[in-house]
Amino acid sequence: MARIAFILLVHKDPRGVIDQARRLTASGDFVAIHYDRSAPPEHDTAIREALGGNSRVTFAARRLKCGWGEWSLVAATLEALQAAEQAFPQASHFYLLSGDCMPIKSAEYARAFLDAEDCDYIETCDFFESDWIKTGIREERLVYRHWFNERSQKALFYASMNWQKRLGLRRGLPEGLQMMIGSQWWCLRRQTVEAVLDLIRSRPQLIRFFKTTWIPDETFFQTLVAHVVPKNRIRSSSPTFLMFTDYGMPVTFYNDHYDLLLRQNFLFARKISAEALQLRARLGEIWQAKGVDFPISAEGPRLFTFLTGRGRIGRRFAPRFWEAESSLGRARVVHLIVAKKWHIAKRLTARIRETTPIPAVDYIFNEIDAGLPDMGGVASTVDKRQRHRRALVRLLFEQFESRHLVLCLDPSALSLISDFANDRAEVRILFIDTVFDDDYLRGHMGRVGLIAATTPDEVVRRLAPVVRDDLDHEAELLRDMGFARFETITPDAPQDRNAVSLQRFLEVSPEIAQDLAATSHLFAD
Structure with a gap:
């Protein structure tokens, strides 16, 4: 035997x-x-x-x-x-x-x-x-x-x-x-x-x-x-x-x-x-x-191929055998860092990875190289990630083998933020509220294609107040969405106050929160 x-x-x-x-x-x-x-x-x-x-x-x-x-x-x-x-x-x-x-x-x-x-x-x-x-x-x-x-x-x-x-x-x-x-x-x-x-x-x-x-x-x-x-x-x-x-x-x-x-x-x-x-x-x-009898049908691979194939012929959103639950999972916690200044959010996620066991990625819906592990074809393009946003985040939870995940979003991505907030998972938001000086506004206008290197200064000066107004409006819309778990950190706030917000956002010890709040040059441009 x-x-x-x-x-x-x-x-x-x-x-x-x-x-x-x-x-x-x-x-x-x-x-x-x-x-x-x-x-x-x-x-x-x-x-x-x-x-x-x-x-x-x-x-x-x-x-x-x-x-x-x-x-x-x-x-x-x-x-x-x-x-x-x-x-x-x-x-x-x-x-x-x-x-x-x-x-x-x-x-x-x-x-x-x-x-x-x-x-x-x-x-x-x-x-x-x-x-x-x-x-x-x-x-x-x-x-x-x-x-x-x-x-x-x-x-x-x-x-x-x-x-x-x-x-x-x-x-x-x-x-x-x-x-x-x-x-x-x-x-x-x-x-x-x-x-x-x-x-x-x-x-x-x-x-x-x-x-x-x-x-x-x-x-x-x-x-x-x-x-x-x-x-x-x-x-x-x-x-x-x-x-x-x-x-x-x-x-x-x-x-x-x-x-x-x-x-x-x-x-x-x-x-x-x-x-x-x-x-x-x-x-x-x-x-x-x-003495258990196990009737063998071996239909698993065929059934999986059939049901995923339905998605390829225009029935992508029909209920799937493998994805009957489109939710990220009630027991999971999504920590969203919302920041217009991406470099500040990235400094914070880097520090989170260094000081805590919580997995943290960057702007995965905006940049290809955003601290992702190897995810196969699902992560090959930004557009594909946005279309399969929940599938991607579910895979990230499984890949990192954690019930917590930190990721970054731009304040303009209100539909993405709202989508995650309506999930059964617990969603917490940390808004990094910063001031936009003229140099930042000029750089931002260039990045989004509003101006070119040869755009006259007079045109830039006329556009600057409009763009600043738009950025402020994004922040107000985010605040008005009334999230249950919403924290803010800002360069004008005392370090201790920012640490309290970080502690509530991540559920870490006061010491770790203080360490994160004290991140070197966190708010520097």
Whole structure:
């Protein structure tokens, strides 16, 4: 009978990690945990104290700081995999999971599923011939060395790659390997895991190669497993149910997806929303169930394709299966910084990112480069962001894994502000009220196209009072909208008063609020 050692890659929610490990080991299986070293050390301590007495739980020998697209994800997987392989000789299979994964079948069903065929479950598609990569660089992932992260060090990432192209530093692929690509999530037999570990011990150059490839978690195990296992012993699919939106982002599942998930021909699913407490509780119970019949319809991907396709043929605003709730979510808090002087708002968001855990972005509906993480196609143009404003902000909440989000809006964007204010989410507004001198007005008129560099000074002087009136009117309209949570800071107010407004706006400590209010040159032009 199959005995599973689960490899847990987790970086948050220590309570959820403990619950997941207890649930999986209660059925007689095993768990090896790698808890990201970027997380607070007290979280790791809590997990180890809670699970230390469980003989079916082990921990990776080293904790690594993991970054999306980096070798560190593969290295963390190897650390936990090696720990599990040594600690649990009874384990017949090794199943990679994340903290966002939940079972959608019982342990009884999973064992019968794995016992039915002597094979490995890992997606392995030809790297060069398949269309697995939909957007972005392709062979450049492999033939050039990548030392920088494309998400957090975009300029260095592309500069490094372009220099290698110019200098002809294209490298060859590892000898004797057919490069494969596929989903990060797999379930491998013990003999396969042992063969892969033996291979990398005998050929250390493989580690050196994959360390500098881009997104190696999609190629490392996929390539090596296909090298050591006959093709007829590989089922080229992940045992974990996951889908991606049109914008390349993982589909998140909520409470009303319970029945759909159980009907899919998979053992686990990701990503389960952290807010879907009812779904998580019900799926947790499923793993322990006995004698449950699971009718398989596997309609999830087809249904998703159909329903999102309705949007492409003119029915964009028809109710969608995946977006029955257009709200951002009642439990979420949107912090809107409304400021005409963008440079002041950006100084404040930069300081918020430095001093608080609250994610903060800039003028995402006005500028392409506004501090966004990699969001796929949804963020490709400003117009697209405005059309899909709530979808974008929902994705940001999920990407940052936070119930709070700070973003900046121009006072002229009253329709956007009103739209967010009418959402079920809690919306707080911080208005940065500033004075507009003649130099600022001239610059503003140039930016909006009212004047050019050659416009006579006399024309500029005649326009200035009209433009100042317009800016003052924008501010008055904003105040007249009567928002329940509306705060103001101004360069004329004492620092302590601005700090009180910032404290109420962000719900931070008085000390942090004072620090933010004291931001160097905050109101300087």
